[in-house]
Amino acid sequence: xxxxxxxxxxxxLWAPGVHADGRRSGFEYMGAAxxxxxxxxxxxxxxxWVLQGEQLWSRPLGDAGGSCAGCHGAxxxxxxxxxxxxPAFDAALGRPVDLPQRIAxxxxxxxxxxxxxxxxxxxxxxxxxxxxxxxxIAPPDxxxxxxxxxxxxxxxxxRIGQLDLACxxxxxxxxGRRLGGSPVPQGHPTGYPIYRLEWQGLxxxxxxxxxxxxxxxxxxxxxxxxxxxxxELHLAxxxxxxxxxxxxxxx
Amino acid sequence: MARSLITLPERVTRGQSFTVRTLLQHPxxxxxxxxxxxxxxxxxxxxxxxxxxxxxxxxxxxxxxxVAANPFFEFSVRxxxxxxxxxxxxxxxxxxxxxxxxxxxx
Numbered sequence: 001x002x003x004x005x006x007x008x009x010x011x012x013l014w015a016p017g018v019h020a021d022g023r024r025s026g027f028e029y030m031g032a033a034x035x036x037x038x039x040x041x042x043x044x045x046x047x048x049w050v051l052q053g054e055q056l057w058s059r060p061l062g063d064a065g066g067s068c069a070g071c072h073g074a075x076x077x078x079x080x081x082x083x084x085x086x087p088a089f090d091a092a093l094g095r096p097v098d099l100p101q102r103i104a105x106x107x108x109x110x111x112x113x114x115x116x117x118x119x120x121x122x123x124x125x126x127x128x129x130x131x132x133x134x135x136x137i138a139p140p141d142x143x144x145x146x147x148x149x150x151x152x153x154x155x156x157x158x159r160i161g162q163l164d165l166a167c168x169x170x171x172x173x174x175x176g177r178r179l180g181g182s183p184v185p186q187g188h189p190t191g192y193p194i195y196r197l198e199w200q201g202l203x204x205x206x207x208x209x210x211x212x213x214x215x216x217x218x219x220x221x222x223x224x225x226x227x228x229x230x231x232e233l234h235l236a237x238x239x240x241x242x243x244x245x246x247x248x249x250x251x
Numbered sequence: 252m253a254r255s256l257i258t259l260p261e262r263v264t265r266g267q268s269f270t271v272r273t274l275l276q277h278p279x280x281x282x283x284x285x286x287x288x289x290x291x292x293x294x295x296x297x298x299x300x301x302x303x304x305x306x307x308x309x310x311x312x313x314x315x316x317x318v319a320a321n322p323f324f325e326f327s328v329r330x331x332x333x334x335x336x337x338x339x340x341x342x343x344x345x346x347x348x349x350x351x352x353x354x355x356x357x
Contacts, residue, residue, distance in 0.1 A: 042256065042258035042272045042274070043272070043274070043323065045274060045276075045321045045323070047256055047274075048254050048255075048256055048274065048276040048321065051254060051256060052254055197319075200278075200279075200319055200320035200321070201278075201320065201321075
């Protein structure tokens, strides 16, 4: 098989698409140029962070000299499918955590008192989530996640802010229509962390959610508030079975 | 920390032209934006990009504040001999980033 056809096959295998039940990845709403940018790794700026994450993965941290690779080994094997099942319940913390929080907790164990800088954390998230590209989102069947997920679902339908809008008002009822010039997507978290052209950089799902909350002129929750993870739990459940695209490009 | 992503074929035939793609991680701060503290953020852009093929200049680009972050370039080069491609970015605040790639011509 020629390299080009292998590439094409790989692209088809993980191609984000329209799900049988009408769920659509945000990828489907983008213009052809932005889609091409995501599809081709040599064009996708998100790959810069994936590359940095790969370097950070084996870099020693802290006095003991431990690294991500020291415990987890080679990421292409050990991290395959991990991002697809987050947020998950963390027994040590006694609450559900999303992937960025899980990586931060690991970092904290290796190097107490020195949180990773934001760019390095993003790079690690991108690298870890990249290992699950093409795999379906698979929220764990964990009874302890049931209650937070329900709270997330309630938040999704809760009207907030001066505009008095709930997430579901746009992303369920009006998805596919337009807000100003831009299409309103269904809001599936299939490619986080994403490279957003508007941000000119990589950003997390929490950053995207915060932008929506501020957009309806509501006061966003604190960065470590449980509400974010609850919303993410609901979103992962809502998008279950859809393939991950990390690092996705969005307008 | 500067990072770049360079894509080019490993082997090319003599006389054939091939595509080179470069992506550089850089904020390209225009110098017109205002930060959270109300002060204008100082300009920090890449001003020049160069590609040398065995010491010979094949591409040179001048960049301006309107170019978006993480500038991307795609260009074609005709294969002459096996050698190295040198990529060079220079910019404000002493920014300088260099990368090399070996090219084998059959």
